[in-house]
Amino acid sequence: MEEELIQIKNTAVSLILDILDRKTLEEVKLQFLGRSGKLTLVIKEIAKLPKEDRPEVGRLANEVKKAIEDTIANQELRIRQLTDQESGERKEKIDTSVPGIKPDIGHLHPMTQVLMDVVDVFKTIGFQVADGPEIETDYYNFEVLNIPKDHPSRDTQQTLFLDTRKSKVVPGEVILRTQTSAMQGRIMEKIKPPVRAIVPGKNFRYEQVDASHGFEFWQVEGFLVDTSVRLTDLFGTIDYVLRKLMGEGIKLKFATTNFPFVEPGVDTYIQCTVCNGRGCSFCKQSGWSEIMPAGMIHPNVLKAVGYDSQKVTGFAFAIGLSRLVTLRYQMDDLRLLTNPDMRILEQF
Ligand SMILES: [Zn+2]
Structure with a gap:
């Protein structure tokens, strides 16, 4: 054993x-x-x-x-x-001969790229850049701009009101701004003429969303007040700026229009770049796209901010930034700009 x-x-x-x-x-x-x-x-x-x-x-x-x-x-x-x-x-074990993995590098959104170009162009002709609140008062959004409470043009600006029932604010007095023009009053109250400013920002309206309208849209508001400013100065400025931004070959046309805060009012149209003027759904078959409403600042607005409307004149304009981006890149739908799909964004 x-x-x-x-x-x-x-x-x-x-x-x-x-x-x-x-x-x-x-x-x-x-x-x-x-x-x-x-x-x-x-x-x-x-x-x-x-x-x-x-x-x-x-x-x-x-x-x-x-x-x-x-x-x-x-x-x-x-x-x-x-x-x-x-x-x-x-x-x-590291094999240095194997090709590396390329990191994803982000870039600026097309809206930001175009906005930076807009700011650059205006800076070269002496405009300052200002920023303003998206939650605005009825006074700056409407009253100061010669749009009193009973003015019919309020109907066209589908306003979103803030629910202020639990605060001391009078109902209807606080809104989401419908136009960046709301900053005109705020700036002019603080700065004596001459003044040249642009205000890029988001606006909000209770709108039916379609290929060329959004409930949230970007505008670049701008205005200039000085002695002896004329309508031709406005035409010249718009022409210069849009050619810098969209290329020398663009076609522009002006038409008269009516806004309470300007007199006279001017509508700027650019030939539709999506269809080259032939007519498409983006330009509603007209061949033209409204891009920059403008006009000479109404004397009532100048008076409301304490300017002497006998001594100074000025013009104001608003560039539809979202529309500018879609026209520059021939996008036929504004909604593509807020689409997070990388296949769209990678193209810019
Ligand atoms: Zn078109």
Whole structure:
């Protein structure tokens, strides 16, 4: 039996030392030390030996068992070290010949790109840039611009009113601005003429959204007040600015129109770049797109901000920025500008 035990030990140890994975190691452990393992079965036989032989054989059996258990433990440790080392090597392996992954680089939205161009053009002719609140009072959005409460033109500006029922504000007095012209009064109250300013910003109207209208749209408001400013100065400014922004080849036309805050009022049309004047859904089949309503500032507006309307005159205009962007890039739908689809945005 002693010989048998020694043989079990030798077989087990040499077997275990060759194992390099945990699963096989576990199997071999069971094969020798399990309930019906080779060593376990031999140990059970010890009870059948003559009484005097049992202590000696029992001691040997324990030694064999311990030797196998120790070898298994050491081998487990070795396997673990090997796998750790391997995964470390895998991490460190860098193949510098493999082409790199290009990081996605963002860029400015077409609206921002065009807005920056607009600002640059106006800066070269002496305009300053101002910013104003999107939540505006009825006074600056309408009253100061010669649009009293009962004026019919209020109907055309589908106004969004803020719910002020839980505050001390008179209902209807706080609105989302419908036009960046709201900044005219705020600026003119603070600055004495001469003044030249543009105000880029978002406006809000309760409008039916279609290819050329949005409930939220960008405008660049601008105005100039000085002594002896004439309507021809306005035409010249619009012509200069739009040719700088849209190219020398564009076709423009002016038409008379009516806004309460200007007298006379001028509507600027640019030949539709989507259809080149042939007529399409974007220009409502007219071949022209309204791009820049303008006019000479009404004396009532000048008076309301404390200017002397006998001494100074001025003109004001508003560029429909969203429309300018769509016309510049021949986009046939304004809604594309607020679409987050990368396939659209990547083209600019
Ligand atoms: Zn068109």
